Amino acid sequence: MDASSIITSLNDDQRLAVSAPMQAMLVLAGAGSGKTRVLVHRIAWHIQVNQISPYNILAVTFTNKAANEMRHRIEDLLETPAHAMWIGTFHGLAHRLLRQHAKQAKLPDTFQVMDSDDQLRIIKRLMKNLNLDDSKWPPKQAQWFINAQKDEGIRAKHMQDSGDFYNRQMKDVYLAYEDVCQRSGLVDFAELLLRAHELLRDNEDLLAFYKQRFQQVHVDEFQDTNTIQYAWLRLLTEGNNNLFVVGDDDQSIYGWRGAKIENIFNFQKHYPEHGIVRLEQNYRSSGHILKAANTLIANNDNRMGKELWTDAGEGQAISLYSAFNEQDEAYFVVEKIRQWVRDGGLRSDTAILYRSNAQSRQFEERLMTTATPYRVYGGLRFFERMEIKNALAYLRLSTNPHDDPSFERVVNTPTRGIGAKTLDDMRILAREQQLSLWQAALAMLEHNQLPARAANALRGFLNLIVALGETTKELSLHETVKQVVETSGLIELYKKEKQDKGEARVENLEELVNAARLFDYDSENAENMGELDMFLAHAALEAGEMQGEVDEDCVQLMTLHSAKGLEFKLVFLVGLEEGLFPSQQALDDAGRLQEERRLCYVGITRAMQQLYLTHAESRRLYGKDSYPRASRFLRELPQESIQEIRLRANVSRPAANSAPQTKSLGSKGTYKLGQPVRHEKFGEGVVLQMEGEGEQERVQINFRNAGIKWLMLAYAKLDAA
């Protein structure tokens, strides 16, 4: 393959990015503009044209899915495996570095990665020890706090003693938490990044080695990087001007968990000799949809600036439906989907996107009663299920008995007569003497501090773990897992559990054995890890799919956040109401409001052919009725691209008009959506919607002081304000 074949299939801008000289590059890639394509081709270009060995290439993503896809596409393009290339998630690569240099990272060789659930358990336990009342000091909040500090690269000891009580308390928790983790050999997600950063920062030779090795560094979804991730990238590329980032400031929707959109702006300062390319041609959506997206996002400031375009034509106008209530909304959406299917469309080409998970319910119910297959994203992933985590805890203990959270988790699961009293004594001993629970248990047995029954039960557990450790050495991975699942008594336990649930759990455990059988142990890239350790790391870093692959053709339900990166022919963006989307908490914060707007932009740009926007005039929320105003985002859309739908006049709508009618916004009548008006008695307001004809014409107005009202145009004395 020669150079030209890598770039012939690209458009001019993509080609510019792919064949750019080896220098820092910022690629602003709009939604659907071929961002992954550019990344993949850029890397292939380096290998083919610039003669860079795959060994000298680094590519970083946020999700495992993106990393896997990128590797496959590069290998397909080059028609050769590129094993030596480091492609992975920030966390996966950090983990790899820490494994390889555990000593220099001040970690035990046997360290294990824990997920946020494990992390929370540790924090709960330790706050109890610190005698913090968990109603006044929610452990979740402490967890959030600690992770936020780590994301900013701040260690507990470096926290400023800024006086206030809250901060001091949190600092204490953070300090204690670091201590527990270090002693148990456990590393949380944020810690992976922070440690990896410190490792390179504090080891000159190591840093020099990796800087030399990674001649070209590539980053996907750069707008989602947080402080520590960007700091790590800078360490690796400082002075080499070799950082190639692809991102879209307009799709930055993770600010709330530490992502710094500013990294894009700072990139330009930190790499003054950079090139910049904008990918604005969109290959996904039709004209109306792009126009809506462009118009909406133009309401944000501090943008890098970008306008999507397509040569695919206008397509269908966007439809807007004002539902009477949330049930009507669901009814409408599901009817449209059924129509789509009747017309020969696939259910899997349709998606219902909402701001918050709780909204899925109405749609699920409606889909259920109409027997329409659907799939809800979100919820528990495979490796997060209780039975799986229990099995993993046994496995983890077998390689590292000092893993306290795992010890706590299964010491009495299934119940084996180790009671609360025994455990409490053990915890106290462990805390006082700075021992792991394992060590404390051993000590207590040795000193005969336990009643015979408890001692026997405890000894049984310890023996079980030791035995597991022994067997592991002789058996293959999947045999080990099988052994664990059976001898631990977990299978027995779940077989007894009431039908449905227990059965599913047993199946999941069997699936775990199967996953172990299929696990692809790549010993060359295992650093100094054994197969079991690799498998456990895999389980922590790659939580797996939400549900087993259901191949059935079904409607896709998900939050706007999970929809990022996906596309559907037919999209329903629902619940466009003030307080819901934008969310209540964002209403009084300009920054968060802009992030909500970007989220809306993400939603709109998921649609390929047709987009429906819906909102409800009344919605039952937390048990009481609310009458939300239509989302401001609706008013920010170009009216000429939107068509309002009035379908079913027969619903119990407050103003049920005689005939169903369709009405284009602003096409006739005196008032437009969003137009400011003044009323003699009610004062100033804004037109929310209109219905009816002639004498019957009514407008709904949101008055600044008087609230929302429907007025008959024939009687109300309204003036344009």
Place this chain on the structure above:
DNA sequence: AGTCCGATGGTTTTT
């Protein structure tokens, strides 16, 4: 040890 009941609170999520 397991079940029931009342209080509580309630965006968004990957690793």
Place this chain on the structure above:
DNA sequence: CCATCGGACT
């Protein structure tokens, strides 16, 4: 409204 959690009870 309704899911989740912790405490109390059996």
